[in-house]
Amino acid sequence: MLAVMPARILVVKRPRGGWFAALRGVPTSLRAILASGRAGGAAPAESGAVGAGTPFASAARGRGDASAALAPRVGVDVDVEASLERLRTGLAERAARLVEDDARGRATSSASGASPSSTWDGATLPGPAHDGASRVELGEANASSTLRWLREDPALGFDTLFDLTIVDRSPAWPRFEVVYSLRSSATGRSLRVGRPVGADPPEVDSVVPLWRSADWLEREAWDLFGVRFRGHPGLERILLPPDFDGAPLLRDGAGPTSASTDRADPVGPTGQAAPREERPS
Amino acid sequence: MTAPGEAQRAKTLADRLGIRPAIVELGHAHPAVRRVLQGAGGTLSFLVTLDDDRIEALELEIGLGHRGFEKEVESRPWSEALPYVARLGWASGVIARVGYCLALERLAGIEVGSYATWQRTLVCELARITDHLARIAALASALAASAAERIARRAERTAMALLEAGIGGSPFLAGACPGGMTSPLPDRFDATWRAGRAELEGACARLSLLLLEHGSAIERLLGVAPLRAEEARGWAVTGPCLRAAGVAQDRRLGQPELAYAELDFAVPVGTRGDDFDRLAVVLEEIRQSLGLVEQCVARLSGLAPGPTTGRADALVAGELAVPAGEVECVLESSTGELGLRLVSDGGRVPRRLRCRAPSFFHAQALPTVLRGARLDDLLPTVALFHVVAPECDR
Numbered sequence: 001m002l003a004v005m006p007a008r009i010l011v012v013k014r015p016r017g018g019w020f021a022a023l024r025g026v027p028t029s030l031r032a033i034l035a036s037g038r039a040g041g042a043a044p045a046e047s048g049a050v051g052a053g054t055p056f057a058s059a060a061r062g063r064g065d066a067s068a069a070l071a072p073r074v075g076v077d078v079d080v081e082a083s084l085e086r087l088r089t090g091l092a093e094r095a096a097r098l099v100e101d102d103a104r105g106r107a108t109s110s111a112s113g114a115s116p117s118s119t120w121d122g123a124t125l126p127g128p129a130h131d132g133a134s135r136v137e138l139g140e141a142n143a144s145s146t147l148r149w150l151r152e153d154p155a156l157g158f159d160t161l162f163d164l165t166i167v168d169r170s171p172a173w174p175r176f177e178v179v180y181s182l183r184s185s186a187t188g189r190s191l192r193v194g195r196p197v198g199a200d201p202p203e204v205d206s207v208v209p210l211w212r213s214a215d216w217l218e219r220e221a222w223d224l225f226g227v228r229f230r231g232h233p234g235l236e237r238i239l240l241p242p243d244f245d246g247a248p249l250l251r252d253g254a255g256p257t258s259a260s261t262d263r264a265d266p267v268g269p270t271g272q273a274a275p276r277e278e279r280p281s
Numbered sequence: 282m283t284a285p286g287e288a289q290r291a292k293t294l295a296d297r298l299g300i301r302p303a304i305v306e307l308g309h310a311h312p313a314v315r316r317v318l319q320g321a322g323g324t325l326s327f328l329v330t331l332d333d334d335r336i337e338a339l340e341l342e343i344g345l346g347h348r349g350f351e352k353e354v355e356s357r358p359w360s361e362a363l364p365y366v367a368r369l370g371w372a373s374g375v376i377a378r379v380g381y382c383l384a385l386e387r388l389a390g391i392e393v394g395s396y397a398t399w400q401r402t403l404v405c406e407l408a409r410i411t412d413h414l415a416r417i418a419a420l421a422s423a424l425a426a427s428a429a430e431r432i433a434r435r436a437e438r439t440a441m442a443l444l445e446a447g448i449g450g451s452p453f454l455a456g457a458c459p460g461g462m463t464s465p466l467p468d469r470f471d472a473t474w475r476a477g478r479a480e481l482e483g484a485c486a487r488l489s490l491l492l493l494e495h496g497s498a499i500e501r502l503l504g505v506a507p508l509r510a511e512e513a514r515g516w517a518v519t520g521p522c523l524r525a526a527g528v529a530q531d532r533r534l535g536q537p538e539l540a541y542a543e544l545d546f547a548v549p550v551g552t553r554g555d556d557f558d559r560l561a562v563v564l565e566e567i568r569q570s571l572g573l574v575e576q577c578v579a580r581l582s583g584l585a586p587g588p589t590t591g592r593a594d595a596l597v598a599g600e601l602a603v604p605a606g607e608v609e610c611v612l613e614s615s616t617g618e619l620g621l622r623l624v625s626d627g628g629r630v631p632r633r634l635r636c637r638a639p640s641f642f643h644a645q646a647l648p649t650v651l652r653g654a655r656l657d658d659l660l661p662t663v664a665l666f667h668v669v670a671p672e673c674d675r
Contacts, residue, residue, distance in 0.1 A: 010527070010549040011552065012550065012552060013557070014552065160514045160515070160518055161635070163637040166626075166636045183514075183517075185514050211517045213515065213642055215645060216645045238343065239675070241344075249351060
């Protein structure tokens, strides 16, 4: 796929020496000043005068040659496949360690009796979906440790929490699932990680220490679904007003189910708070 | 609110020294904030703790425009979500609407003709141009660069007129729909486009002179509010802000939706991720998008618009149930990567819509980016940091 990628990359040229240098150049040629700035940093700054009309140096590759420039970021690396394979095949021994780790004071209520093999048997790794993201289902007991491993393993390098959301599976149990969308800048891979929430009232460990972007995402999940995140630095409502009552995105409160809804009467009492006993406060 | 630790630290320090820090509320009704967010059509509120004129801590209040977007969509038949989706941003709502249609079509197994795909690509690029120009106008307003603001606002109106011509109506009323577009390009779109393009190119050149190559503007932009690449990844910042930090990540490159795989364009990246780089990236993206629209127009002139029929019509009429399943569509919006994840349980309304709004992540990163900056750098940075309140609040 990358071989046909037609795009190029331009690196912004910066005025060297700040505005003063730029000012001195004003009467002559602004472009000359801007073009004399260093591309700097780690950016690829190979020559080529494609960007002559713009304040850009061209680190450009022409059509069909983009793969070399882009491969580290958007390519699919074989090593990642191997790492993910390791996640699947090396389940037993790793799981034993992780569960021990997790059991140190952080074991969730309903999964405390789960054996390593039974929690890890649920792990599945289907092939890449249409958007290139694989999906992993975590067992409940070792989810925190596994997420930490995904973050810290240099071969995987999932340094971006691209999104976090909740799936309300009611009436199934466990009712809630936290879905983490991870991105790796080292490999360009996406991974979706599902983590069941067995506790009632729903509560899981916060991942703010691992990914900073989890801060507001977890606040939003708490706000709209009432799932609590242990260890979050400031779990407050974020989108709804502080005195709001309920968790509006739950399936059993306000809002119609699709079974009871047709085109003639599609709209339920939206905007109303769901009557929930474990409401966020 | 966003960083309780930071606010606490500032307070402790001030207590120890017996100083009361100045806390300024730049509320959503503050004239300066309103002016900058004009065009974004929304509200943000800032609580700034100041040390002299340096920003010691910044708290952002979002949610003032929260309208239960996800809940609304989950409460209506599939195709009735379109007007809500279109209001996710200013012009970028057009891109969101395309994304929703792509996800829905994938879920329902609806084929889209190549004319509609090219037209969607065209309106997405016009929307990007419009949005970027609105952002530059906001920046110029925050810098009190009135000439640049006037040029940018005028260019934005031109781009919006082109966008409306490409869509065939207001972006809130028409645009992408399941199976295609509500209407094909008008007959004389080529001529409209040629005139508009010349004007927009002129505006870009002048804006570049007035903002990127002008000493006093450079002084306000260079080195202000830098964001390093690894920080940006940690905050899940995407779009022009991430590219300004030196990461060549663009959804149109990696996993191209629409017709991007067949288009020739360049992706501008910066090196330091400061306001200067963000502006340079945005300006170059406008130029690149102009080239993309040109390519789309050329391609569309050789295609015949296909009719929207069959399953798509049935879906719009509410007669088609969408099979159970789950898809995610991530598009490169003008603000960043906009993710729409649709879950169906086989019914007539979506079981779940998750909207991954890039602005939300950008707003979250703002306090860190702006720590230590001057108060008068706040609004230019907000303008360039692609925080669109309606998208952020949903």
